[in-house]
Amino acid sequence: MFERVNPATGEKLDAIAEMDDAAVEATLARAQSTFREWRVSSLDTRTALLGRLADAFEADKRRLAEIATREMGKTLKSSIAEVEKCAAAFRHYAEHGPSFLEGEDVAVSKGSARTRWLPLGPVLAVMPWNFPYWQVVRFMAPAIMAGNVGLLKHASITQGVAAALEEMVKKAGGPDGLFQNLAIKSDAVEKVIADKRVVAVTLTGSEGAGAKVAETAGKHLKKVVLELGGSDPFIVMPSADIDKAAEQAVTARIQNTGQSCICGKRMIVHADVYDAFAAKFFEAMKAVKAGDPMDEESDMGPLSSFDQRDTVLDQLGRMKKAGATLEFGGEKLDSPGAYMSAGVLTGVPRNADVAREEVFGPVAMLFRVTDIDDAIALANDIPYGLGSSVWTNDSGEQDRFERDIAAGMTAVNQMLASAPEAPFGGVKLSGYGRELGPWGMYEFMNMKTVMLPG
Known part of the structure; x- marks a missing residue:
């Protein structure tokens, strides 16, 4: 069973049944059957369905949002x-x-040739809870357009969202089996990946989960795309607009209660503007209001679970033990929910193992650097390489950051955010492959070469 708990109150919502082997088998059989039809569907049929899905999501956005x-x-x-x-x-x-x-x-050299993009089949998506609709849709939308079919293994705590996503595809007129929720737990994923009807896997999640999925997919010679963790640098140089940088740094760190892979977690600030930035950043972070997520006045809600809050508190404890100073915040709030206050750490030893971990909560690490070389070296001194944000009005510095920061994405003078039009993904232990734009669609397609006589 999947027990759903509201992290804002600690109240148990309900329990959702886990699929048994027979239900999983029926789901896979439907996926395979539907793919035979959907792969040859017209482009007009696919685009019309996507248009109806857009309309349905907009019309039902309040109900869908409340579930999440x-x-x-x-x-x-x-x-x-x-x-x-x-x-x-x-x-x-x-x-x-x-x-x-x-x-x-x-x-x-002889004759002529052309390429065709063709679908592959049922693709399994293993998705996390932090952006429970968006993480899925950025796989679902291109998969449907490509002529593939989707299978979703969602996070245990967002099974209501998973069911709603399948329901929305059916309501929009998608054929039975086009997009199905697999209500299974992590220990059942390996068997699904191994099934010959599943042609590929995409995962957004932790480094550990990615390694396990990649190992299983590799064993069965199946394509896999991984979007894993990140501890993104947010670099501020002397030529930057300090007011705007500080404002955006707060948004980056508290967005989704700090539970976002691509928002700045390590604020790396040039010594010449460190004090000015810190003063503004501290003031704004102290003003962040954690409260009822249904309340329009709340800047952030609780963490996703009590376990997640305890993980962050443990990381903060280890940072302080390593020599860091918790300037303020980063504490449990007196509430029945999984709340904690926004906080800032300074003096984090660069060589501490915990400084290289991803902190998935509303606490920032603030570092002082001497020059651009120092900033780039610190930015890259982690095992991850997902996103980055750089603040400078010097074109030479901008070029250095774009070239030398080891990350899949760099935002200039703005907070990094994903967009349907642009490729999304990382390097190093942040994974491989890309989502979104045409690139995300091509990841799970066959680029067929057709050789023709002259």
């Missing part, structure tokens, strides 16, 4: 924004998908 907020605690306003972003992704692929699937003529 009750299950994992993000503020209702951010849940609504997430659902709206999903609708935009459906529209993006409906509008641009047909052009993404156009083949190309290829010059060859």
Whole structure:
């Protein structure tokens, strides 16, 4: 059983039954059967479905958002924004998908050749709880457009969202079996990946989960895309707009109660502007209001679970033990929910193991650096390489950061955010492969070469 608990109150919502072997088998059989039909469906059929999905998400955004907020605690306003972003992704692929699937003529020495993009089959998505709709839709929308079918293994705490996603595809007129929720736990994933009907896997989650999925997929020679953790640098140089940088740094750190892979976690600030930045950053972080996620006045809700809050508190304890100073915040709040206050750590030893971990909560690490070389060295001194944000109005510095920061994405003078149009993914232990744009669609397609006589 999946027990759902509201992290804002500690109240048990309900329990959802886990699929047995027979139900999993029936789900896989439907996926395979539906793929035979969907792979040859017209582009007009696919784009029309995506358009209806966009309309359905917009029309039902309040109900969908409330499910996510009750299950994992993000503020209702951010849940609504997430659902709206999903609708935009459906529209993006409906509008641009047909052009993404156009083949190309290829010059060859004899005769002629061209390429065709063809679907592969049922793709399994193993998804996390932090953006429970968006993480799924950025796989679902291109998969549907490509002619694939989707299987979702969602996080245990967001099974209500998982059921709602399957329901929405059916309501929009998607054929039975096009997108199905696999209500299984992690220990059942290996068997599904091994099943010959599943052709590929995409996972967003922890480094450990990614390694296990990649090992199983590799054993069975199946394609896998991994979007794993990140401890993104947020670098501020002397030429930056300090007021804007400090404001955006707060948003980056408390968005989704600090539970976002790509928002700045390590604030790396040049010595010349460190004091000015710190003063503004501290003041704004101290003003962050944690409270009822259904309340419009709350800046952030609880963490997703009591276990997640305890994990963050343990990390803070180890940082302090290593010599860091907790300037303020980072404490449990007197509440029945999984709340903690926003906080800032300074003086974190660069060589401490815990300084290289991802802190998935509303606490920032603040570092002082001497120059751009020092900033880049510190930014790269972690095992991850997902995103980064750099603040500078010096074109030479901007070029250095774009070239030398080891990350899949760099935002300049803004907080990093994903967009349906742009490739999303990382390097190093942050995973491999890309989502979104045409690149995300191509990850799970066969680029077939067709050789023709002259």
